[in-house]
Amino acid sequence: MTDDDVTLSGRLKDKLIDSKQKWAADGRLLTGETAAHSQRLPPGQRRVENWPVLDLGIQPEIPLHAWRLFVDGEVEKPVTLKWDEFTNLPKVKLTTDIHCVTAWSRYDNVWEGVSARTLIDLVEPRADVRHVIFHAYDTYKTNVPLADFSADDVLLAWSWNGRPIGREHGGPLRVVIPKLYFWKSAKWIKRVEFSVLDKPGFWEVRGYHNYGDPWLEQRYDDEASQGLQEM
Numbered sequence: 001m002t003d004d005d006v007t008l009s010g011r012l013k014d015k016l017i018d019s020k021q022k023w024a025a026d027g028r029l030l031t032g033e034t035a036a037h038s039q040r041l042p043p044g045q046r047r048v049e050n051w052p053v054l055d056l057g058i059q060p061e062i063p064l065h066a067w068r069l070f071v072d073g074e075v076e077k078p079v080t081l082k083w084d085e086f087t088n089l090p091k092v093k094l095t096t097d098i099h100c101v102t103a104w105s106r107y108d109n110v111w112e113g114v115s116a117r118t119l120i121d122l123v124e125p126r127a128d129v130r131h132v133i134f135h136a137y138d139t140y141k142t143n144v145p146l147a148d149f150s151a152d153d154v155l156l157a158w159s160w161n162g163r164p165i166g167r168e169h170g171g172p173l174r175v176v177i178p179k180l181y182f183w184k185s186a187k188w189i190k191r192v193e194f195s196v197l198d199k200p201g202f203w204e205v206r207g208y209h210n211y212g213d214p215w216l217e218q219r220y221d222d223e224a225s226q227g228l229q230e231m
């Protein structure tokens, strides 16, 4: 293993995690509206020009020689890819919007990387796989349905607006899933696990919605945000 080469600097932002957990419990930011995908800005969001940084406080530093991507779980052909093996896969370039649950949206981000479909074809998930679990180098986890990971606008990206994705934004490689809230787009991706069973991740077990569709304003778990709906 090459984990010894990966530096985890910083510390868990316990207060930030507590306050985001409280947002979920209080149902903060909820407008109660829904919108069609044809409406570009989802309900309760505002557009920003900058690109905010959000993480748990630990930004791993992963030298490319030590970087590995494990693609495994309930698949026929699990693989472990080194950086040059990954970047030699067929490339895609996509322009997408970002919608963060903390209510900012950023339009027209140009990503370059490898399509999720390329990875799926490579490992051949078993027919009963329904979920994909992302495991990141900072220990963060998040889950999405396989159907959403398979969408044609989903990729694992190493470049943003023509330059390598910076460490603060999840470089060397992050997931990008434009149609879900951005917490589903794991930074510093280490492992893509295909699973028959769902496995809720870091925010999903702390009051955030298990699916997270911005146009349906699925910010929080229904039970956690019930307080607001009753008000």
Ligand SMILES: Nc1nc2c(c(=O)[nH]1)N[C@H]1C(S)=C(S)[C@@H](COP(=O)(O)O)O[C@H]1N2
Residues within 6 Å of the ligand: 051, 052, 053, 054, 055, 056, 057, 100, 101, 136, 137, 138, 140, 168, 169, 170, 182, 183, 184, 185, 186, 187, 188, 189
């Ligand atoms: N590994 C990892 N991925 C993560 C997070 C994290 O803390 N660790 N935070 C999530 C959240 S809540 C958001 S909004 C986006 C933020 O990405 P950005 O910092 O590039 O804007 O990353 C998501 N992916």
Ligand SMILES: [Mo]
Residues within 6 Å of the ligand: 054, 100, 101, 102, 182, 183
């Ligand atoms: Mo977020």
